[in-house]
Amino acid sequence: MSTRNSLLIAVSALALISAVAVAADGPNLGRVATPEEIAAWDISIGPDGVGLPPGSGTPKQGETVYLAKCIACHGERGAGKPNDQLVGGQGTLPGDKPPMKTVGSFWPYATTIFDYVRRAMPYNESKSLTNDEVYAVVAYILQLNGVVGENDTIDARTLPKVKMPNRDGFVTFARGK
Amino acid sequence: MATDRSSVHGSDLNTVAGNGLVHRRMFLMAGTAAAASIPSAALPNPAAADALQVEPWMKLPGSGFVGYGQPSKYEDKVVRTWNTAPGTIGTGTSRTPHHLLDGMITPNGLHFERHHSGIPDINPDTHRLLIHGLVKRPLIFTLETLARYPMESRIAFIECGGNGQLLYQKEPAQVGVQQIHGQVSCAEWTGVKLAVLLQEAGVDPKAKWILAEGADAAGMSRSIPMEKAMDDALVALYQNGEHVRPANGYPMRLLLPGYEGNMNVKWLRRIKATESPTMTKDETSKYTITLPDGKSLQFVLPQEGKSVITRPSPGLTMKEPGLYEISGLAWSGYGKINKVEVSADGGKSWAAAALQQPVLPKALTRFRMAWQWNGGPAILQSRATDDTGYVQPTREQMIAKRGTRTIFHSNAITTWSISDKGEVKHVYA
Numbered sequence: 001m002s003t004r005n006s007l008l009i010a011v012s013a014l015a016l017i018s019a020v021a022v023a024a025d026g027p028n029l030g031r032v033a034t035p036e037e038i039a040a041w042d043i044s045i046g047p048d049g050v051g052l053p054p055g056s057g058t059p060k061q062g063e064t065v066y067l068a069k070c071i072a073c074h075g076e077r078g079a080g081k082p083n084d085q086l087v088g089g090q091g092t093l094p095g096d097k098p099p100m101k102t103v104g105s106f107w108p109y110a111t112t113i114f115d116y117v118r119r120a121m122p123y124n125e126s127k128s129l130t131n132d133e134v135y136a137v138v139a140y141i142l143q144l145n146g147v148v149g150e151n152d153t154i155d156a157r158t159l160p161k162v163k164m165p166n167r168d169g170f171v172t173f174a175r176g177k
Numbered sequence: 178m179a180t181d182r183s184s185v186h187g188s189d190l191n192t193v194a195g196n197g198l199v200h201r202r203m204f205l206m207a208g209t210a211a212a213a214s215i216p217s218a219a220l221p222n223p224a225a226a227d228a229l230q231v232e233p234w235m236k237l238p239g240s241g242f243v244g245y246g247q248p249s250k251y252e253d254k255v256v257r258t259w260n261t262a263p264g265t266i267g268t269g270t271s272r273t274p275h276h277l278l279d280g281m282i283t284p285n286g287l288h289f290e291r292h293h294s295g296i297p298d299i300n301p302d303t304h305r306l307l308i309h310g311l312v313k314r315p316l317i318f319t320l321e322t323l324a325r326y327p328m329e330s331r332i333a334f335i336e337c338g339g340n341g342q343l344l345y346q347k348e349p350a351q352v353g354v355q356q357i358h359g360q361v362s363c364a365e366w367t368g369v370k371l372a373v374l375l376q377e378a379g380v381d382p383k384a385k386w387i388l389a390e391g392a393d394a395a396g397m398s399r400s401i402p403m404e405k406a407m408d409d410a411l412v413a414l415y416q417n418g419e420h421v422r423p424a425n426g427y428p429m430r431l432l433l434p435g436y437e438g439n440m441n442v443k444w445l446r447r448i449k450a451t452e453s454p455t456m457t458k459d460e461t462s463k464y465t466i467t468l469p470d471g472k473s474l475q476f477v478l479p480q481e482g483k484s485v486i487t488r489p490s491p492g493l494t495m496k497e498p499g500l501y502e503i504s505g506l507a508w509s510g511y512g513k514i515n516k517v518e519v520s521a522d523g524g525k526s527w528a529a530a531a532l533q534q535p536v537l538p539k540a541l542t543r544f545r546m547a548w549q550w551n552g553g554p555a556i557l558q559s560r561a562t563d564d565t566g567y568v569q570p571t572r573e574q575m576i577a578k579r580g581t582r583t584i585f586h587s588n589a590i591t592t593w594s595i596s597d598k599g600e601v602k603h604v605y606a
Contacts, residue, residue, distance in 0.1 A: 037317065072264075073264060112457065126294065170472070
């Protein structure tokens with residue numbers, strides 16, 4: 001390419017950049033992501049539940065998933081061993097005995113369970129559960145902890161409304177306090 | 178070197194604090210007239226020294242070139258140690274052997290690791306970084322495009338929020354600096370300022386946080402204040418001059434100088450601008466400080482001012498009385514280290530250690546103190562002060578404030594006892 005052409009391109013590129021008011025700080029080499037591309041990757045779910053997928057599950061359905069995929073690491077009915085205990089421990093956070101931190105006693109948001117199970121569990125094949133299976137296993141863990149009833153259905157609408165027992169147990173840190 | 182005259186014990190002008198802490202000039206003067214003031218036991222006995230040999234390696238050509246050099250075979254004990262979660266090979270923590278290292282930079286192969294689902298085997302050609310959420314233009318970057326951006330280097334420590342957790346135990350764990358404090362390391366990280374990429378994407382003023390997510394099987398993710406993302410955060414591509422190691426996030430990791438290690442997301446694949454924190458597993462159920470009343474402190478972001486003596490320390494037995502250098506590391510996630518004091522008498526008297534240059538903010542700082550060990554019992558401690566005036570607490574002070582219902586953010590003074598046989602043990606003082 002001739003110098004003249006390069007210059008022309010550079011000049012028109014500059015004009016384009018100023019026309020759309022793109023930040024001039026960087027080289028602007030990122031490609032614009034399409035909504036479809038983002039949807040495939042955007043798996044995080046905050047407390048408001050925005051982005052929760054369609055689907056649903058009940059504790060009973062979740063028990064089936066749990067027995068097949070979770071019990072080996074988390075024990076019967078979430079009792080733990082060899083890995084993290086998921087059930088019990090409510091009331092153990094203050095006091096002299098060691099706190100028993102489980103999903104039921106400690107986790108402040110039910111949406112976090114969905115987010116974490118979907119992205120990271122089961123350990124040996126993460127991201128393999130269907131959305132229905134994730135909702136179901138979340139329902140089962142919540143039911144074992146007495147947070148939802150046996151016949152409750154967990155879905156995008158109900159999950160963000162679940163109030164976890166330790167929801168108000170956190171204080172934002174400030175240095176020196 | 179600053180000397181608190183009120184803490185000076187003994188009449189020797191070289192003494193700077195109790196139980197043998199001496200001025201560094203003692204090193205410089207050894208072998209000159211000043212050596213006369215050093216007890217004879219401190220001087221090497223020439224009669225005991227081996228006669229000088231002409232070794233085989235002085236007579237034959239050495240070995241040839243290799244593509245990537247390795248340490249001497251005699252250094253095979255200078256390795257990380259690790260613990261894994263039951264049933265896993267790659268979920269857990271490995272620790273830096275600080276007792277066997279010196280300087281402020283951690284070699285890449287010895288940088289501590291914390292993985293939540295092992296080390297992913299990422300093909301750099303297919304790896305992508307997505308920036309989206311509350312932005313005008315969601316963007317996708319390849320490694321190749323990122324490598325064309327202007328880069329910056331920062332020498333920064335990364336410390337796991339759980340480092341030092343053994344100090345919360347009731348009894349002092351009979352282990353050394355690697356097991357207690359090995360989850361901190363320091364490297365020169367080079368990469369692209371995250372602020373530049375966020376500005377290109379056009380962040381909505383409503384976005385006060387970002388979510389950073391890794392490409393590992395656990396999709397490790399954390400929420401980070403936008404202020405930090407716009408301040409000194411880097412998308413790091415290089416670690417001590419070479420591409421970031423797989424165990425430390427290859428091909429790219431987030432570097433948040435001074436912040437809790439877990440937030441420096443490795444294998445970075447996604448940044449989402451959000452109005453408020455996502456409340457991920459690792460910022461709710463982990464990395465929070467549960468207080469005696471059962472409430473938990475959340476978003477404890479910078480690592481506090483801290484120091485530890487790395488030499489002598491457990492596992493390094495002192496063979497004979499004499500002049501030694503006490504050496505250690507100090508750091509603060511809030512800024513620079515201003516002062517490190519050392520005590521050889523369990524905190525009764527202190528002397529300021531020499532801080533080795535460069536002393537950089539949010540980086541490990543090497544401190545050094547000369548010590549004339551008389552062969553008797555000693556209790557060694559170090560105490561850091563950072564440039565915000567924060568003073569590292571004793572273990573008693575830390576526990577009085579925080580209790581023992583957490584394993585996170587332990588930054589108390591660590592104590593080593595030296596026996597009259599020169600054995601070094603972890604104790605509480």
